[in-house]
Amino acid sequence: MFEFDWFFFGILAAVANGLQGFLYKSAVQKKDNPYVVTFSSATVSYFIAGIFFLIQKSSIGDIKLLILFGIIGGIGFISVMLIRFKALQSLPTGVFFTGFRSSVIFILVIFFILPEPFHEEISLAELIGIFLITITLFILGPKRQRGAKIKLHKSFFLIFAAAFISALLYTTQKIAVDNYKIDIHSFIFVINLVIAFITLLFMIAKRRYITSLKSSLKSGAFIGIYGFLSFMFFLQALKNGLLPLVVSVNSASFIIPIILSTYYFKEKLNIKTFVTMILVCAGLIIIRIFGN
Numbered sequence: 001m002f003e004f005d006w007f008f009f010g011i012l013a014a015v016a017n018g019l020q021g022f023l024y025k026s027a028v029q030k031k032d033n034p035y036v037v038t039f040s041s042a043t044v045s046y047f048i049a050g051i052f053f054l055i056q057k058s059s060i061g062d063i064k065l066l067i068l069f070g071i072i073g074g075i076g077f078i079s080v081m082l083i084r085f086k087a088l089q090s091l092p093t094g095v096f097f098t099g100f101r102s103s104v105i106f107i108l109v110i111f112f113i114l115p116e117p118f119h120e121e122i123s124l125a126e127l128i129g130i131f132l133i134t135i136t137l138f139i140l141g142p143k144r145q146r147g148a149k150i151k152l153h154k155s156f157f158l159i160f161a162a163a164f165i166s167a168l169l170y171t172t173q174k175i176a177v178d179n180y181k182i183d184i185h186s187f188i189f190v191i192n193l194v195i196a197f198i199t200l201l202f203m204i205a206k207r208r209y210i211t212s213l214k215s216s217l218k219s220g221a222f223i224g225i226y227g228f229l230s231f232m233f234f235l236q237a238l239k240n241g242l243l244p245l246v247v248s249v250n251s252a253s254f255i256i257p258i259i260l261s262t263y264y265f266k267e268k269l270n271i272k273t274f275v276t277m278i279l280v281c282a283g284l285i286i287i288r289i290f291g292n
Contacts, residue, residue, distance in 0.1 A: 006241030007288055010249035013233035018256025020226035023219060025088055025257055029265060032216040034085040035206065038078065039199040040220025045228040046192035052232075053185040060186050067190060069176040074194025076169040083162040091159075099159035101251040104134050106167030107244050122242060125290035130248045132283030136276040167247075174243045177235050184235045188228065245287060252280050 027037050060066060087096050108130070111122075122130075176182045203210060230253075237246045255277055262269040 006237040009233045009237040014253040016230035018253035022257035022260045023223045027219040028088045035202045036216035037220040040217045041224035042192040042195035044224030046189045048228045049185045049188040058183045070190030073191040080162045087158040103163040103166040107247045129283040129287035132279045
């Protein structure tokens with residue numbers, strides 16, 4: 001009988017995250033304002049999360065921990081978002097989202113250095129699956145780009161900075177929902193409330209430079225819908241799944257924006273990209289069938 005286990009929620013999170021990633025790329029192409037997009041997406045996300053929280057009548061739990069993790073998550077997300085907007089201006093979708101998955105490597109380092117909060121073990125089959133997913137970092141990388149070395153080096157630095165911050169966020173989110181049993185919907189609500197508040201301050205400070213207001217609000221609204229779904233499914237997977245495995249499955253989301261960008265933005269899809277997709281799918285299958 002089919003079970004709604006961590007892997008199922010991880011795949012749902014990856015699909016929603018992939019669609020959200022494509023919408024970010026689309027917003028960059030349209031030159032939407034990153035602060036307005038973020039404010040709009042966060043507002044939509046915390047509004048939806050609030051509705052879910054009221055419908056389910058969940059318990060907030062320790063409000064101090066909720067606020068603490070919410071502030072950490074909100075600040076971290078804004079940092080990653082700004083870096084993502086900057087990097088996508090100069091890098092193809094495939095290169096950015098492939099490099100961004102280096103967060104899995106950072107997660108593994110954190111997982112083995114700090115095992116105490118997790119109390120989890122990874123099997124050999126699961127490690128092989130993670131390896132197949134992350135080895136693609138060496139297939140799609142700097143070699144795809146030639147020329148403008150300084151600009152590319154800066155862009156790749158931004159990618160790995162975003163990946164490192166994301167790894168730290170994933171770790172705190174795992175601790176929040178698994179160790180401290182923080183309610184998922186109230187967690188999403190507080191994080192996005194923090195994001196909306198901070199970006200609103202940025203918007204007020206930079207109001208003279210805000211352009212494409214209508215387009216940015218529209219892009220942010222759709223990003224917020226998929227962002228809420230992605231985060232909700234991701235946190236649900238974290239409740240019962242091993243941190244490196246959940247992040248690895250979620251990292252497969254890069255396939256969706258690559259395919260969509262090939263069609264909508266005419267970005268080239270070459271043999272390296274196909275090999276990357278095959279390896280990622282093989283890794284997912286191994287994790288699903290042979291993992292614990």
